[in-house]
Amino acid sequence: MKLYCLSGHPTLPCNVLKFKSTTIMLDCGLDMTSTLNFLPLPLVQSPRLSNLPGWSLKDGNAFLDKELKECSGHVFVDSVPEFCLPETELIDLSTVDVILISNYHCMMALPYITEHTGFSGTVYATEPTVQIGRLLMEELVNFIERVPKAQSASLWKNKDIQREGLCLIQPIYRERRPCHVLWSCVENQIIQCSGSQSMIPRPAPGASLGSLLEMQILRPTSNLNRKLWVWHPAIHLLAYPPAEFSLVFQPMDQASLKNSDVLILTGLTQIPTANPDGMVGEFCSNLALTVRNGGNVLVPCYPSGVIYDLLECLYQYIDSAGLSNIPFYFISPVANSSLEFSQIFAEWLCHNKQTKVYLPEPPFPHAELIQTNKLKHYPSLHGDFSSDFRQPCVVFTGHPSLRFGDVVHFMELWGKSSLNTVIFTEPDFSYLEALAPYQPLAMKCIYCPIDTRLNFIQVSKLLKEVQPLHVVCPEQYTQPPPAQSHRMDLMIDCQPPAMSYRRAEVLALPFKRRYEKIEIMPELADALVPMEIKPGISLATVSAVLHTKDNKHILQPPPRPAQPTGGKKRKRAAEDIPDCKVLKPLLSGSIPVEQFVQTLEKHGFSDIKVEDTAKGHIVLLQEAETLIQIEEDSTHIICDNDEMLRVRLRDLVLKFLQKF
């Protein structure tokens, strides 16, 4: 079993698992941190950004100044943002049979795989993952395509320039066309493996992946669609929990993870020192403080996920903080869909939220915020928003990288006043880097990363509980974070030590193949005639067809010769009728040489010599110029074209053996 690690990002993994004849991709994350090296894409022309000085070398050489701009000591590429794709050359991606998507954050690279690699398999994801992933992709495409950039810089990536260290930015980007991320590319290949429309709480559904795997979705976790795949390849058990905890989602059923051979751990918290509860409190306090002083609050965020938690928290808080008359705006091309989708996936939510549905009430309170006009949502800055807009207010909008989306406009608008505050809640991007092209900035910046993924304490509890034989994780998890090198608690500590992987690495997973269980159909078993060959051991010959499907092996009675079916254009190999030859009986037992020689003599053979060999005996009939080679598992009669003699000798040999 081999694991091909196509991404080095611990929370945006893309691993491919090869086992027996099946190739499975686990998640397909797109690393977007590379966009931080690019200039923001303003919705309207920004004089400040367009007047940034071009970057020139120390010696005054300014041949890159069209492509690279300088802002407050940082250099940015003035071009369409580019992303860091998973490795495409480590393994032939057209051989991937199945892609399992555990959550919507980890599917953004899917179009690159499904479109450009010859991939012809199936993608599995839960319904919320599919729906919200689609929203995220649509938003991303919308953000980038609506401000087409005339310039597409490439000179800075020139190998010579890079080699000479002339450019400060290292290009690791393989693909620079995010706009090709189109949902339709993926749509036809995705199977919603839990597409229940009902609101009834439902146990983890099982789904079958060909003959090799049986998988189980253990838990829809935080942010609507985090979940856990567990599958049982053959008899072994392998678990993959890219898990996240949050109060509003169903708790994880850990029982199925027990005694795994290998546990692949990815997607743990990115900010292990920040406790989400404390950060939510911090978020509320800073928000209230700003608004009470007459300032505006900007919250760069994704259109789904933590925003639900924040809105729920604010719902409880705004009245008590006297903020009832402060408008909350949620601006995203998919704002409406996101808010509505979140309310219809109740079966994925925790018990409290599910019970609300039966009352019936919407599981999330933002419906009430919208009804009471406290929360308003708009697809973009244009249109209704500009007429409704009043300050001070709180704006939730994307993109958290501050490089594209409506957030760019608000940064330009509010950045100059110290009354305003930008509060970072998404942990995916370094807030200091995100802010770099907006410097100098007067507005206050608060960093409250809310990361509800598993933290290291929870992981260590999980590992204690489920006791996997081996743990595989990104190399980042095997040592404390560089900024907190003394925090030995911020790493995975298990015995044997976790196997770590990095980008473009191939791991051989310590996985031993063992016997497999095969069932025999009753009618076939009835037909068997066992023969006792030793006390307690009986043998029988079986003629059957081995039927292997869904990881189960069954021996079925051989079909009777039937008429060729014809008509079907395509037949699967398993349905082909095997050729049934006439079966010869099988022999068992051993030949006692002395008695055999006596029998030969009785039948008129003389001048018999017996030689002992390493493996058995050779009986030499000198007169007949014939040689009988008796070994443990074979007997050969070597005579010179005398078929009659051979048959006679064979029959004599057979007398000593049992047939069945």
Next chain:
Amino acid sequence: MDPECSQLLPALCAVLADPRQPMADDTCLEKLLDWFKTITEAGSSLLLLQENPCLVELLCHMLKPQDLSSRVLSFSLRLTGVLAAQEDCFQYLQQGELLPKLFGEAGPLGGAAWTSPAVRSGWIQGLRSLAQHASALHFLAHCGAVDTIFSLQEDSSLFVASAAGQLLVHILGLSMQGPAGGPPSLQAGDWPACAQKIVGHIEESLRATATPQITQALNVLTTTFGHCHNPWTQVLWVQLSPLVAGLLEKDPIPAAHSLVDLLLSVARSPGLSSSSCGLWETLAQTLSHLSPTQAGPLALGILKLQDCPQALRAQAFAVLLQPLACVFKAMAQDPGPSGVPDGTVGGSMTAGVPLPSKAACVGLLCRSLAHLELLLPLPQRPCPWPQAPLLGAAVTLLQLCGGSARPACDMGRHLCTLLLGCVRVQRAALDFLGALSDGTGPRELVTQVFAVLLEYLRSPDSSPTVLKKAFQATFRWLLNSPKTPGCWDLDPHALLFLRDLLPVLQKRLCSPCWEVRDSSLEFLTQMTRHWGGQAGFRHALLASEVPKLTEQLLRDPESYVRASAVTAMGQLSSQGLCVPPAGPEHQGGQQKSLLVELLHILSTDSEGFPRRAVMQVFTQWLRDSHADVAGDTEQFVAGVLQVASQDLDWEVRAQGLELALVFLEQTLGQPRSHCPHAVTPPVEAPVGPLAQALQPLCRVRLFDFAFRALFDCDRPVAQKSCDLLLFLRAQTASSSSLQESRSSPDVASVEAALQRWQAGDQAQPLGDLEPEVVLAVVRSLDLEGLRGALAESSDHVEKSPQSLLQDMLATVGVLGENEADCY
């Protein structure tokens, strides 16, 4: 006993003796027993029995084989004990063979009733009461009770086992008093047989291998040395101390907690001269043998002792410091001399050895910190006190818990993992740090203290309780920060700290967690009270958003927060800190609006806490002659009293009376003497006649309020009103000019109205009162009598023995009726 009770008693005894009429409530039996105790303490038990033969009948009835309730049986045993405590009564009961039958083998001891713990407990308590004289000792020896008591020490019921131990101690003490009350022999061999038997039993238990037996023996000894300080106790200790010391040889040491209790009890006993009986050596030996967790309480106890050898004190102090020394060592970059004594005793906690589990480590640290904090204010605390190392250890602990410590060695990293985010240690360390503020420390350490406090105040992960403690510790450190001579303002370092602190406070005032908002407001109030008048503080505070945010919290949804905001705003306003300095022209308006806002809270807030807070602020404002109040005091007082008098919360009404009293004092110009801290406001002395002086009081309808409060259904309000009127009467006693109005018709009508009020009909208003009428009414009222009645507890009528007996009979009667209904 009064005749009414005597009449009721036979019926009650009959009921008690009747197994078909069970007592539903055994608290009645307890009260009944208490009553008998008071009777027997005051008079002769024998007489009681002779006058009430029903009691003896009841006791005799207990001897008959029947299905009696265990409660009644237990009660009877205890009653017998109470009665037999007097020797003549004991003889009387002895003659009737009652005692041996009740307490001997023939009684419940051998019967089925003995299975009930209540009966066993009653038997012990009966004997405990009975064992007061030499005859009782003979009786005990004769009926073999002591052996039964020994076995009861192992009773399954903890109460019974504990009572058995206490009884042994009591019997031992009694038997050692000697036959004729003379001094007992100091030779153990000459002790009375009973005492020898008990001591023998203790010795045997101490030699036992089972821990429970050892624990019992140690507990008996602890109680003995704690209660009895006669010279014979020293003989006892000398005899037993080798056995006690022998316990230390065992591994693990059995009953360590009880052993510590015993040693401390012996050490505290004035009857023993510690030096002569090897106690110090035993203590030192015990300290070194016990585990750090067990040794902590012993070390603290030793350090609290008055006269104790210096070496032992040093050893005990080292035990207490050991966990902190370990932390210090684990964190020290340079393992040079730290100043904290090394953990040289106790073995398992020395640095370098891996710490035990998280729970054990946390428990040990918390206990150590708590012990040191207890020791800190005591005069006998060790000297020199290692202030600086302790300060360093507390700061380090807090850094470890907060995740900001950077340990250099593995041990430190391990500690860091154990303690990270541990709220218990954080709370204990913050308390300890606060307590350490009374001493001084090197400048750089104090800087570290403020830094770590700021870290905790800032951290989003600080739990509300931790934050509250951080605020408290911060305030204590600010209070004790070095002051510039001759200047009461904060020192420059503290002011710098304040500049960092105020933004944190701002954020905390907006916290979604109400406990955080509340403790932030309390902290602000404390700060303002102390430094509100100082320029540096005022400047920093006014430059921040804190006053504005505090004002907004007056409308907080949580009533506790509103109450704290009211107090904080009251304090800010008293110091003139409510207004931004930019707009002096708005000053009046702003202040007015706060007064209006507080009045609004007082009249409309649905919760009591904010309204109480408003009343306290108003009272303080009146006392301090707050600018806003001083403008039109009469109108202010009239408005407040009108609202307060109708409040449903008695505390608000009581506070209203307090405000009325302040106004009364100010009007009469004579503050009450029992209020030494009250600032005497510059009120004009009553120049005119008394009537004129009382006019303002009448105008604000103060007396209307006070008379109404006199008959308030809540006693504290009535008491307060009583005090107020008594004060007024005392103040006006010298003035006789108004005597003649005693019989005017107004007075009569007011008195009539008051009588109706007292009867519960408070609908009728008093109308406008004239000073003369008020004074006449005040003089005519029996205020002293009223005060006396109010001072009685509310159930003084229902508490009489007669009522108890009636209640018990009535309960049984009701039960009987129900029974009849069933058929």
